[in-house]
Amino acid sequence: MRLRPIALAAAALLLPSLVAAEAGKAHVHGAGRIDAAVEGGRIELTLTAPKHDLVGFERAPRDAAEQAHLVAARQAVLDHAALWRFNAGAGCVAETPVLLEGGTSAAGHDHDHGHDHDHGHQHADWTVRYRFQCASPEALRSIDTALFTVFPSLQTIDVQLIDGGGARALQLTSASVRLSVTP
Numbered sequence: 766m767r768l769r770p771i772a773l774a775a776a777a778l779l780l781p782s783l784v785a786a787e788a789g790k791a792h793v794h795g796a797g798r799i800d801a802a803v804e805g806g807r808i809e810l811t812l813t814a815p816k817h818d819l820v821g822f823e824r825a826p827r828d829a830a831e832q833a834h835l836v837a838a839r840q841a842v843l844d845h846a847a848l849w850r851f852n853a854g855a856g857c858v859a860e861t862p863v864l865l866e867g868g869t870s871a872a873g874h875d876h877d878h879g880h881d882h883d884h885g886h887q888h889a890d891w892t893v894r895y896r897f898q899c900a901s902p903e904a905l906r907s908i909d910t911a912l913f914t915v916f917p918s919l920q921t922i923d924v925q926l927i928d929g930g931g932a933r934a935l936q937l938t939s940a941s942v943r944l945s946v947t948p
C-alpha cells in the first residue's frame with residue numbers, strides 16, 4: 766500500500782491497515798501465516814495467505830483461462846497429501862480440508878480526493894483449515910510443508926504453534942520447511 770501526499774486520502778488508506786496489523790492480519794504479498802495446534806493426536810493447521818500467492822490474482826477471474834486457473838489453485842490448496850508430511854510412525858491421516866473464502870479487504874476506495882487510482886483494486890486472502898488425526902501421537906516429531914514448492918510466490922509463513930511444549934512463534938521459509946513438534 767502506497768501513501769499519497771494528500772492527508773485525507775492517506776488517513777483513509779492508513780487506518781484500515783493499522784487496524785488489520787493490530788489484529789495480526791496484515792495483508793502482505795509473499796507472507797502467509799498458520800495457526801497450528803497439536804493436542805492428543807489431533808493436528809489442526811489453519812493457513813491464511815494472499816490469493817496473490819495462492820492463485821496469482823485477487824480479483825474475480827476475467828476470462829475462461831483465469832477461471833480455470835482459479836479452479837486449479839483451489840485444488841492445489843486443498844491437496845493436503847501434497848502439502849503436508851509427518852514423520853513416519855505417527856500415523857497421521859487427514860480429514861477433508863476446508864477452504865474458507867471471503868477474506869477480502871478493499872484498498873483505496875475513497876473516491877473523493879481527485880486521485881485517479883484503480884477503483885477496482887481489492888486484496889483478498891484465502892484461509893484453509895487442515896485437520897489430521899494421528900494413530901500414534903506420542904511418536905509425532907515433525908510436520909513438513911511443501912507450500913513454498915507448490916506456491917513459489919510465498920516467501921515466509923509465520924506460525925503460531927501450540928503443542929505439548931507450550932505456545933511459540935516460528936517462521937517457515939523455503940529454506941526451513943519443517944515444524945518440530947512436541948507431542
Ligand SMILES: [Zn+2]
Pocket residue numbers: 792794815817823887888889
Ligand atoms: Zn493483495
